[in-house]
Amino acid sequence: MDGNPHLKRLIFYLLLYSAALLAGAYVLRWVIGSNNPVGALTGGVVMFFLAVLPVSIFALLSLRNLQQAAVSLDELQRRMQLDAMAFGFMWACSFTLGMGVLGILYAVHINGFIYFCANLAGWGVGSLLLKWRYA
Amino acid sequence: MKNHLAELRMVRNWSQGKLAEVLGVSRQTVNAIETGRYDPSLPLAFKISAVFGLRIEDIFDPEVETKMLASE
Numbered sequence: 222m223d224g225n226p227h228l229k230r231l232i233f234y235l236l237l238y239s240a241a242l243l244a245g246a247y248v249l250r251w252v253i254g255s256n257n258p259v260g261a262l263t264g265g266v267v268m269f270f271l272a273v274l275p276v277s278i279f280a281l282l283s284l285r286n287l288q289q290a291a292v293s294l295d296e297l298q299r300r301m302q303l304d305a306m307a308f309g310f311m312w313a314c315s316f317t318l319g320m321g322v323l324g325i326l327y328a329v330h331i332n333g334f335i336y337f338c339a340n341l342a343g344w345g346v347g348s349l350l351l352k353w354r355y356a
Numbered sequence: 357m358k359n360h361l362a363e364l365r366m367v368r369n370w371s372q373g374k375l376a377e378v379l380g381v382s383r384q385t386v387n388a389i390e391t392g393r394y395d396p397s398l399p400l401a402f403k404i405s406a407v408f409g410l411r412i413e414d415i416f417d418p419e420v421e422t423k424m425l426a427s428e
Contacts, residue, residue, distance in 0.1 A: 225382075295382050296400060355393050
């Protein structure tokens with residue numbers, strides 16, 4: 222990453238937004254007092270405000286930060302990030318597939334948030350590997 | 357792709373950071389080009405040739421296969 226401030230800011234905001242979403246979900250669950258807040262409430266509007274809207278805001282803010290970071294990168298850094306994201310995507314795909322198979326077999330039942338973390342972790346590992354390769 | 361970028365840079369007594377600043381890229385990119393780990397894009401290659409006042413082929417050595425292809 223070569224200390225690119227825009228890229229660091231992107232990662233920081235991604236973690237911040239996701240932490241805010243996760244914290245919001247836990248607060249909501251605590252307030253409602255149910256393990257399944259969406260199931261406890263009914264109606265599309267409530268569903269929209271509880272899940273779709275915050276995630277949409279997250280996606281918009283992340284895309285804006287990603288765009289700012291992409292503009293500030295030079296050609297090698299852009300290629301490295303593209304490769305790192307591809308690495309993260311493939312790793313997350315494999316992980317999701319594995320968990321899906323285990324889920325069908327009733328072997329595991331985990332929160333979907335773990336897939337987001339797996340994707341970010343794959344991106345991070347990919348970035349480090351590519352940084353080492355081009356160092 | 358092999359190149360003479362490091363030699364040309366040293367003739368001018370420039371650091372990798374200085375060359376990176378002139379080219380508008382990161383020091384990591386200059387290092388990767390010099391060590392042959394990364395081949396620059398055509399616009400960057402033209403920029404490098406303009407900075408040193410040389411032709412692209414005077415800075416970058418084409419691969420053996422490319423030379424053979426050109427001789428055919």
